[in-house]
Amino acid sequence: MSLSYVLIFSLLGSVGALSGAGALLAFPQLHQRLKTTLLAYAVGTLLGATFLGLLPEAMTERPPSQVGLFLLAGLLGFFLLEKFLRLPHVHGHFGEQHEHEAHHSRQPAGTIILVGDAFHNFVDGVVIATAFSSSVSLGVLTSLAVIAHEIPQELGDFVILIESGWERWSAYWWNFLSSLATFAGAGVAYIALDFIAPQTPYFLTLAAASFLYIAMVDLAPVLHHDSGLKTSLRQLLGLVAGVGTVLLLRRTLG
Numbered sequence: 001m002s003l004s005y006v007l008i009f010s011l012l013g014s015v016g017a018l019s020g021a022g023a024l025l026a027f028p029q030l031h032q033r034l035k036t037t038l039l040a041y042a043v044g045t046l047l048g049a050t051f052l053g054l055l056p057e058a059m060t061e062r063p064p065s066q067v068g069l070f071l072l073a074g075l076l077g078f079f080l081l082e083k084f085l086r087l088p089h090v091h092g093h094f095g096e097q098h099e100h101e102a103h104h105s106r107q108p109a110g111t112i113i114l115v116g117d118a119f120h121n122f123v124d125g126v127v128i129a130t131a132f133s134s135s136v137s138l139g140v141l142t143s144l145a146v147i148a149h150e151i152p153q154e155l156g157d158f159v160i161l162i163e164s165g166w167e168r169w170s171a172y173w174w175n176f177l178s179s180l181a182t183f184a185g186a187g188v189a190y191i192a193l194d195f196i197a198p199q200t201p202y203f204l205t206l207a208a209a210s211f212l213y214i215a216m217v218d219l220a221p222v223l224h225h226d227s228g229l230k231t232s233l234r235q236l237l238g239l240v241a242g243v244g245t246v247l248l249l250r251r252t253l254g
Contacts, residue, residue, distance in 0.1 A: 045144055131143075
């Protein structure tokens with residue numbers, strides 16, 4: 001596994017996604033126009049990376065039944081983790097639940113978000129490094145999925161931090177510091193490669209559980225808030241584009 005690949009794509013997955021979210025936040029009309037398509041695209045890339053990349057790779061080294069059982073355990077684990085962190089906003093609700101939370105618990109809500117996001121970013125770093133330890137193509141696909149879901153997540157985090165009384169730039173820089181946990185996770189995974197390598201199929205399955213949980217529990221329900229025909233078509237196009245991007249990269253990278 002090349003350390004340069006891990007560091008570059010960890011940078012893209014954290015600081016790059018944060019910059020994209022910041023750019024959208026600076027243009028409220030633009031992010032309102034793109035939010036439903038962006039969320040749908042994120043769901044598509046997460047599902048594509050899960051079913052076209054991570055799980056097939058894990059099943060080449062472990063029996064499907066074993067991978068399926070570990071996937072189920074991972075989904076249950078992420079459910080319990082989200083309950084424990086008490087982050088109903090988690091990935092990309094674009095302030096719809098954020099505003100409700102902020103009015104009831106202003107400053108503590110912002111602090112909880114930063115702690116939860118730092119942990120999540122650390123896990124993203126481990127996921128990226130683990131994927132690259134399997135193959136460069138899987139690492140790139142996984143990084144794409146991380147970037148796709150991090151942009152709406154970071155945008156939503158900005159909203160609740162600002163609603164919790166944080167200054168705009170303060171919210172941005174604290175989010176930036178939180179995003180650096182991705183490097184810490186990637187670094188730990190790289191250093192512990194000798195331990196991780198034999199367990200790679202399980203780490204890949206855990207990453208798949210994380211992506212699947214985010215896509216179907218945190219992101220997909222938000223898409224149903226607006227069921228108009230025009231919006232639904234944009235969402236469908238976003239989903240197809242997300243899966244199509246993964247397919248294209250999978251074919252290009254081999």
